[in-house]
Amino acid sequence: xxxxxxxxxxxxxxxxxxxxxxxxxxxxxxxxxxxxxxxxxxxxxxxxxxxxxxxxxxxxxxxxxxxxxxxxxxxxxxxxxxxxxxxxxxxxxxxxxxxxxxxxxxxxxxxxxxxxxxxxxxxxxxxxxxxxxxxxxxxxxxxxxxxxxxxxxxxxxxxxxxxxxxxxxxxxxxxxxxxxxxxxxxxxxxxxxxxxxxxxxxxxxxxxxxxxxxxxxxxxxxxxxxxxxxxxxxxxxxxxxxxxxxxxxxxxxxxxxxxxxxxxxxxxxxxxxxxxxxxxxxxxxxxxxxxxxxxxxxxxxxxxxxxxxxxxxxxxxxxxxxxxxxxxxxxxxxxxxxxxxxxxxxxxxxxxxxxxxxxxxxxxxxxxxxxxxxxxxxxx
Numbered sequence: 469x470x471x472x473x474x475x476x477x478x479x480x481x482x483x484x485x486x487x488x489x490x491x492x493x494x495x496x497x498x499x500x501x502x503x504x505x506x507x508x509x510x511x512x513x514x515x516x517x518x519x520x521x522x523x524x525x526x527x528x529x530x531x532x533x534x535x536x537x538x539x540x541x542x543x544x545x546x547x548x549x550x551x552x553x554x555x556x557x558x559x560x561x562x563x564x565x566x567x568x569x570x571x572x573x574x575x576x577x578x579x580x581x582x583x584x585x586x587x588x589x590x591x592x593x594x595x596x597x598x599x600x601x602x603x604x605x606x607x608x609x610x611x612x613x614x615x616x617x618x619x620x621x622x623x624x625x626x627x628x629x630x631x632x633x634x635x636x637x638x639x640x641x642x643x644x645x646x647x648x649x650x651x652x653x654x655x656x657x658x659x660x661x662x663x664x665x666x667x668x669x670x671x672x673x674x675x676x677x678x679x680x681x682x683x684x685x686x687x688x689x690x691x692x693x694x695x696x697x698x699x700x701x702x703x704x705x706x707x708x709x710x711x712x713x714x715x716x717x718x719x720x721x722x723x724x725x726x727x728x729x730x731x732x733x734x735x736x737x738x739x740x741x742x743x744x745x746x747x748x749x750x751x752x753x754x755x756x757x758x759x760x761x762x763x764x765x766x767x768x769x770x771x772x773x774x775x776x777x778x779x780x781x782x783x784x785x786x787x788x789x790x791x792x793x794x795x796x797x798x799x800x801x802x803x804x805x806x807x808x809x810x811x812x813x814x815x816x817x818x819x820x821x822x823x824x825x826x827x828x829x830x831x832x833x834x835x836x837x838x839x840x841x842x843x844x845x846x847x848x
Contacts, residue, residue: 475620478627482818485839491590502599507580518576523567629793629819657790664703672699691715805845
């Protein structure tokens with residue numbers, strides 16, 4: 469019996485995974501990657517440490533036009549399945565105290581190398597510098613890539629969104645989906661630094677604090693989380709900010725508790741006792757303390773600045789600094805196997821779909837989940 473031939477467009481986390489799963493089942497796979505090597509973005513994930521998933525998994529950590537479908541997908545291929553998939557290739561993966569799962573090596577590049585090695589072992593036809601500029605269906609799929617014409621029985625669009633264009637994910641592949649009648653929801657950057665009024669953070673650049681960050685809109689709290697907040701010349705960055713960016717919009721208010729382990733009463737007593745020039749010694753970072761002292765008019769205002777430092781969101785630093793994309797092909801335009809409702813045999817995986825997760829391994833889990841589900845659909 470002739471094996472099925474599948475064209476996989478995009479050599480990132482989702483594209484490599486769907487290629488490996490299909491090749492393990494005997495499919496002939498041609499993996500087309502526009503760049504010089506596979507998995508460039510994957511090799512930079514988790515601050516270079518490779519946070520592949522999170523033990524605290526659930527659809528509530530995702531944003532999509534069909535969160536119920538995300539939940540069903542995660543039930544079919546879970547965080548445990550992801551760990552087993554990678555450990556089947558010989559890796560060891562361990563969680564940290566927040567449920568984030570990393571390779572024992574703490575090197576994201578080693579996750580990429582594990583997948584590359586599996587593709588080589590399985591004999592996947594990997595073609596680099598092969599950007600697909602056209603994709604058509606005429607009794608089968610025809611792709612034009614790097615001056616070549618490639619054919620297949622099925623095709624998987626896994627070319628990523630618009631985040632981190634330095635890795636080749638510039639959103640140009642959405643045109644391939646539109647060619648089959650799909651819509652593309654407006655894209656915006658998430659898991660990204662937030663811009664604020666530069667005057668509001670003047671003198672704070674480079675200061676990092678462990679803080680509780682809130683995103684507020686018209687008096688309602690949309691997000692509250694604890695983590696690193698790093699002040700930059702144009703706003704704020706850090707782990708807490710990346711998580712908050714999934715909820716924040718221009719015009720929202722950020723409220724930062726710079727001393728979350730100390731209640732207001734204890735802080736008020738400390739401020740009363742300390743009356744010299746070093747009023748905030750052993751309370752706040754010296755640079756942060758000096759900046760707040762200049763702004764505050766009395767202990768009451770100083771206390772408010774420490775417990776609820778206010779900033780207005782002016783926007784983000786854009787796709788060039790983002791880890792993920794919001795928007796893309798609606799989940800509602802695919803079936804339960806992520807197959808196009810407009811062209812049988814065309815599947816989607818990863819960031820091309822309108823699914824984005826919070827910071828902490830959720831976006832890579834979606835890449836691996838959607839890749840396995842698309843593979844199941846093809847094999848079925």
